[in-house]
Amino acid sequence: MESWSIRGCTIMSDMWTDIKERIFINIIGYSPKGDVFLNSFECSDVSKTGLFLRDILELVIERVGSEKVVQLISDNTSNYRVAISLIMEKYPHIQRIKCAAHGVQLLLKDIDAEIPWVKEVFEKAKLIVTFMYKHETVLALMRETTNNRELKKPCKTRFASNFLMLKSILEVEDLLRVMVASAEWRANRHCNSEMVLRLVDGDGATSPFLYEAMQRARNTIIDRCNRDSSNYKMILQLFDSRKNENILNHVHVAAAFLNPLLMCEGKISYYNDDVGEAMVHIVRTMIFPHDKKQFVMELKKYYEKDEKLSNDISKEMIDSHPHK
Structure with a gap:
């Protein structure tokens, strides 16, 4: 926090819900020196309007010192947009920065939804990963061949996971080719699976x-x-x-x-x-x-x-x- 007087501070805020369905607003201060947890507000029974968020964020900004705050980062929901717009009217030097990670997720979601050949590659990769983890003997052979390197599994809510899945396959592609050419694979009852034949016939961030x-x-x-x-x-x-x-x-x-x-x-x-x-x-x-x-x-x-x-x-x- 001492570095904020020199380098400035970024205020990051988001909402999350715990297993008891309670809703919290977390606020974190960030600088190149690291993160500082500033506050958490439970707001389960409160309307999360832009004015409500403005008051909460402004309370923290005043505590930190408005002259030290360089930017505010939040998700792109309308209530946060309203809150930060109101704050920028009072503190013109503070910038609103959208969450870049969320923006990249949306970009990857667009590519997955709109580009047919990309979607086809993802679907084939999912078949490969599902096949490898569905059969115990295949999984054991894969881990032995790749020295226990795991393939990434896709996540429905994280579209970057599709790209990470592809990357994990490409990183061990040559080893998987060796695996399906081995005597151990030919002795496996799943060796004639069409899913794996697709793999060996294929072509290969502050x-x-x-x-x-x-x-x-x-x-x-x-x-x-x-x-x-x-x-x-x-x-x-x-x-x-x-x-x-x-x-x-x-x-x-x-x-x-x-x-x-x-x-x-x-x-x-x-x-x-x-x-x-x-x-x-x-x-x-x-x-x-x-x-x-x-x-x-x-x-x-x-x-x-x-x-x-x-x-x-x-x-x-x-x-x-x-x-x-």
């Missing part, structure tokens, strides 16, 4: 990094579709729609630009339209009037790579960064 990661993901979609627009056009439409509506905010773009690991390696430029718009937004809404001149001067030194910033120590810190 705010400062989110914007660049989304750009990289977009390019990867195009490359993985062999740059065939008939395969990726609809996916990109869904991708761009969710990216702009539910995932990215000006703050994410600005954070990417202010991330020296990306900027110094030329992965992001101030002259990118998104970056220019984001930095104007930051100066206009998040920097207090008496700090704006100093902020712009420091920003200029940053993107011109002032020698005091680009010294050997800073370069060594960039080279040793874990995301490098």
Whole structure:
């Protein structure tokens, strides 16, 4: 919490229901130094209106110190939208950031629902996973062959789980091919299953990094579709729609630009339209009037790579960064 005076604080809030059907609103403070549980309010018998949420969040903001709060993160329900809009009217420097994880889930849900060939791949993968875990002898042989590596199972409410399931299959694909070619497999009574024959006949992420990661993901979609627009056009439409509506905010773009690991390696430029718009937004809404001149001067030194910033120590810190 001591770091909030220097780096600022993100307030995160969501609702959850326990096994006794009681409803709680949890509020957590976050900064690069870690998470701090701030408060929990039981609201089972209260109407969770925007005004009610506004009062609860404002109580916490005042306790933390409004000047320390950079952004509020919540789900995309209408009552939270109203609450945070009212808070932003009182504290214009505080930004509303939608939950990026939820936005990515919605994007993956769109892809699963709208792209036929993707849905077909998921269905085949589910058959493989179901088959492996349905038969004890098959499961034992799979675990022996893969050195006890497990396949991920899909979850109906988490569409990212479909992609994680595919990833888990691809990670052991070569080992599974060895398995179905082994004498142990041929001796298994399930060895002629058509489901497994489909497998062997087949062909084989934080705010400062989110914007660049989304750009990289977009390019990867195009490359993985062999740059065939008939395969990726609809996916990109869904991708761009969710990216702009539910995932990215000006703050994410600005954070990417202010991330020296990306900027110094030329992965992001101030002259990118998104970056220019984001930095104007930051100066206009998040920097207090008496700090704006100093902020712009420091920003200029940053993107011109002032020698005091680009010294050997800073370069060594960039080279040793874990995301490098």
